[in-house]
Amino acid sequence: MTLPFAIIAGLTVGSAIAAVSLRNLVHCALSLVLTFAGLAGLYLQLNAEFIGFTQILVYVGAVSILIVFAILFTRSTEPKDEPSTVTPWIGVAVAIGTFLTMAVSILGSPVSRRAAGPMGEVSVKTLGQKLMTDYVLPLEVMALLLTAAMLGAVIIAMREKEAK
Amino acid sequence: MAEALDQFPITLKHWLMSQASGFLPEWLLVLLSFVLSISPILAVFPLLFALTTVIERKGLGRIQNRIGPNRVGIPLTNIRLAGFGQFIADGIKSLIKEDLVPYAADKVVHFIAPITLLIPVLLTYSVLPFGRNMVPLDLPQTGLLFFFALGASTELSVFMAGWSSRNKYSLLGAMRAIAQMVSYEIPLILSSLTVVMITGTLSLTAIVENQASLHLGFIHGWNLFTPWGFVGFLLFLTAAAAEANRTPFDLPEAESEIIAGYFTEYSGFKFAIFFLAEYLGLFAMCGLGITLFLGGWLPPFKFLDFIPSWCWFLGKLCALIVLFIWLRGTLPRLRTDQLMGFAWKFLLPMTLINLVVAALWHLTGGAVPTTIRWVVGFALLAVPYWLLGRGFEASVGKRVYRYAA
Numbered sequence: 302m303t304l305p306f307a308i309i310a311g312l313t314v315g316s317a318i319a320a321v322s323l324r325n326l327v328h329c330a331l332s333l334v335l336t337f338a339g340l341a342g343l344y345l346q347l348n349a350e351f352i353g354f355t356q357i358l359v360y361v362g363a364v365s366i367l368i369v370f371a372i373l374f375t376r377s378t379e380p381k382d383e384p385s386t387v388t389p390w391i392g393v394a395v396a397i398g399t400f401l402t403m404a405v406s407i408l409g410s411p412v413s414r415r416a417a418g419p420m421g422e423v424s425v426k427t428l429g430q431k432l433m434t435d436y437v438l439p440l441e442v443m444a445l446l447l448t449a450a451m452l453g454a455v456i457i458a459m460r461e462k463e464a465k
Numbered sequence: 466m467a468e469a470l471d472q473f474p475i476t477l478k479h480w481l482m483s484q485a486s487g488f489l490p491e492w493l494l495v496l497l498s499f500v501l502s503i504s505p506i507l508a509v510f511p512l513l514f515a516l517t518t519v520i521e522r523k524g525l526g527r528i529q530n531r532i533g534p535n536r537v538g539i540p541l542t543n544i545r546l547a548g549f550g551q552f553i554a555d556g557i558k559s560l561i562k563e564d565l566v567p568y569a570a571d572k573v574v575h576f577i578a579p580i581t582l583l584i585p586v587l588l589t590y591s592v593l594p595f596g597r598n599m600v601p602l603d604l605p606q607t608g609l610l611f612f613f614a615l616g617a618s619t620e621l622s623v624f625m626a627g628w629s630s631r632n633k634y635s636l637l638g639a640m641r642a643i644a645q646m647v648s649y650e651i652p653l654i655l656s657s658l659t660v661v662m663i664t665g666t667l668s669l670t671a672i673v674e675n676q677a678s679l680h681l682g683f684i685h686g687w688n689l690f691t692p693w694g695f696v697g698f699l700l701f702l703t704a705a706a707a708e709a710n711r712t713p714f715d716l717p718e719a720e721s722e723i724i725a726g727y728f729t730e731y732s733g734f735k736f737a738i739f740f741l742a743e744y745l746g747l748f749a750m751c752g753l754g755i756t757l758f759l760g761g762w763l764p765p766f767k768f769l770d771f772i773p774s775w776c777w778f779l780g781k782l783c784a785l786i787v788l789f790i791w792l793r794g795t796l797p798r799l800r801t802d803q804l805m806g807f808a809w810k811f812l813l814p815m816t817l818i819n820l821v822v823a824a825l826w827h828l829t830g831g832a833v834p835t836t837i838r839w840v841v842g843f844a845l846l847a848v849p850y851w852l853l854g855r856g857f858e859a860s861v862g863k864r865v866y867r868y869a870a
Contacts, residue, residue, distance in 0.1 A: 338618075351610065366624070366643055370643075
């Protein structure tokens with residue numbers, strides 16, 4: 302474990318914990334953005350430049366904006382003063398259970414025992430060519446999904462106007 | 466001689482490194498190399514910002530038929546320097562001014578926001594090629610993506626500043642800024658994509674080197690000198706002005722409506738940092754535009770090669786800055802709905818058509834005579850331009866004014 306990895310991993314885990322434990326929703330969202338940035342750092346550590354910068358472009362640049370807009374438009378960001386009445390232990394138990402299940406299944410799967418394949422020359426060009434040839438169907442399906450989502454958003458926005 | 470002057474910053478760095486290698490340990494040398502690459506950026510561009518503030522005020526003064534700052538020179542003497550001491554006085558003023566933080570503000574976020582705005586902006590400079598062999602961080606796979614990724618992460622800092630101030634003007638300004646930046650990011654990236662399509666790389670150094678080919682034996686093949694490049698550059702410049710919140714897209718900080726937008730509640734040096742980050746962002750956008758369309762550090766003509774490459778980059782940058790000052794003195798501010806309509810109904814279709822034109826240009830290369838490619842390319846761009854800009858609007862009829870309810 303190298304020092305940069307330790308710093309980035311610590312930052313990612315710490316901000317992820319902050320994202321679920323802070324009382325102010327906007328603070329939670331900002332911590333979550335730090336987690337996204339930390340993940341991008343981990344990708345860069347693995348020499349996955351393209352996916353690392355795309356992570357920043359999409360998650361830090363766009364998804365985070367979506368989250369804070371959603372928070373601002375739907376509720377007040379003032380933290381409530383009264384202590385939370387829900388006991389956290391059920392959530393903790395579920396989280397530990399999920400983590401254990403995933404850890405056991407990942408460690409037990411044959412993927413981890415398989416020797417790592419030879420690292421090919423992975424460039425942005427090969428990524429693009431793969432997307433346009435071998436993985437063109439998933440790409441198109443995603444494009445269709447996103448277009449449908451956008452049209453849906455436009456229709457929701459238009460209905461509000463007609464009701465006036 | 467010309468060669469030596471051209472590579473002067475590189476040779477200076479190598480000389481300093483060789484001097485230091487005698488007595489410094491290995492790890493410190495690596496650090497020194499980083500510092501030597503970074504310090505020119507930190508010295509040149511903030512200084513350019515300082516000079517730009519004076520030139521902008523003087524230029525706007527000229528446009529508005531007044532004089533502008535012309536008093537501050539060297540203290541305790543009568544030397545005025547035509548007012549170019551102004552930025553030092555401004556800097557000292559903002560350093561010693563009281564730093565006011567609103568009582569209700571979210572102190573931590575309020576403090577972090579200017580820092581998280583300035584750092585990504587400074588980082589974008591690391592991939593720009595300032596001259597031949599002069600790029601601090603060469604990313605052969607992802608240079609352009611790096612630039613856009615960091616550019617996109619400034620939006621959140623704007624939100625942090627606006628939200629944490631606990632002020633309705635700040636929040637309004639932040640909302641305007643985010644809506645604007647998200648909208649104009651799409652035409653910005655799509656207009657740069659034409660260059661990536663033609664050159665087939667995301668490396669900014671390779672993009673500049675690709676423009677070194679000669680036309681007619683003496684003109685360098687800048688991307689500007691093609692139909693898609695010309696239109697792409699104009700679209701890029703428009704979107705860049707909006708990304709950098711420059712007039713006519715300065716709604717996020719419209720003084721007459723919402724005081725100063727998202728940094729209303731900042732004073733002293735934090736305000737200066739916002740100011741600095743905004744201008745550095747504009748310079749970085751200009752630098753990217755120069756790299757993509759205006760041949761980077763290449764001179765326009767072959768016989769001008771004797772002028773050092775970094776002079777060309779800085780010269781083009783200064784020309785674009787003057788253009789933006791001129792635009793600021795000329796154009797009025799848009800309304801929010803006009804701003805959004807312009808981005809989605811004009812810029813976005815134009816960039817998409819430009820992508821098609823760039824693809825046609827690439828595919829017909831060598832097969833079809835250049836004149837025909839030019840005529841077809843321009844026709845494919847000019848007709849939609851007229852239709853989107855004028856034609857569709859003419860059928861609308863009498864203008865209806867709508868006001869916020």
